[in-house]
Amino acid sequence: MSFEALLVSTGVVALAEMGDKTQLLAFLLAARFKKPLPIIAGILIATILNHGLAGALGTWITSLLSPELLRWVLGFSFLGMAVWILIPDKIDEAEQPSNASYGVFLTTLIAFFLAEMGDKTQIATVALAANYQAPFMVVIGTTLGMLFADVPAVFLGNSFAKRLPLRLLHMVAAGIFAILSAMILFKVDQLIT
Numbered sequence: 364m365s366f367e368a369l370l371v372s373t374g375v376v377a378l379a380e381m382g383d384k385t386q387l388l389a390f391l392l393a394a395r396f397k398k399p400l401p402i403i404a405g406i407l408i409a410t411i412l413n414h415g416l417a418g419a420l421g422t423w424i425t426s427l428l429s430p431e432l433l434r435w436v437l438g439f440s441f442l443g444m445a446v447w448i449l450i451p452d453k454i455d456e457a458e459q460p461s462n463a464s465y466g467v468f469l470t471t472l473i474a475f476f477l478a479e480m481g482d483k484t485q486i487a488t489v490a491l492a493a494n495y496q497a498p499f500m501v502v503i504g505t506t507l508g509m510l511f512a513d514v515p516a517v518f519l520g521n522s523f524a525k526r527l528p529l530r531l532l533h534m535v536a537a538g539i540f541a542i543l544s545a546m547i548l549f550k551v552d553q554l555i556t
Contacts, residue, residue: 365497365499365500368495368501369497369504371495372488372491372500372501372502373507373508375487375536376505377509377511378532378536379483379536380508380512380513381533382451383483383484384482385484386512388475389516390516392405396467396470398467399517399518401468402471403510404468404471405467405471405475406475407510409479410510413476413480414484414485414488414501414505414509417486417489417492417505418498419492420489421488421489421490421492421494421501422492422498425496434548435548437493437547438548440486440490441540444486444490444540445538447483448533449533449534487505488501488502
């Protein structure tokens, strides 16, 4: 179950992150600073902190809700994620890095941490951690997914994004969330066992 949590978390977040506002932020930071290693380090630390909190929240939620209520909440959360992923993101001016006096690493860390607050991938991390009840593996997976999407963006810039079939990738990620939703709502895992 924990290996499944790692694989699903990595795949879903990597796909969902394509064209997401944090990937757009990675493009902006790379174009502005042209220093990939501190940008990647900032993305990594910000994601670990942000998704670590989200994973802890997901685990805490499981202690508050009955298994039946949790099943419905997770099922509809995953369904909501499927729809949300299909809505294209834009980066707000307020989320763009404005003060480079902190240095590249700290600017990236702060910008990414704040941009991830309430973002699709953070909400997905909460739901995945609650579903799999393996928060450590989910956080590793969602962090890897973020890096799989954002590291190429840092190195290759906008030319990378223009070549990707973003709509198709979002549809695949939405499909995975919809399948997870159906499995949870219709208790598919209990039918198999």
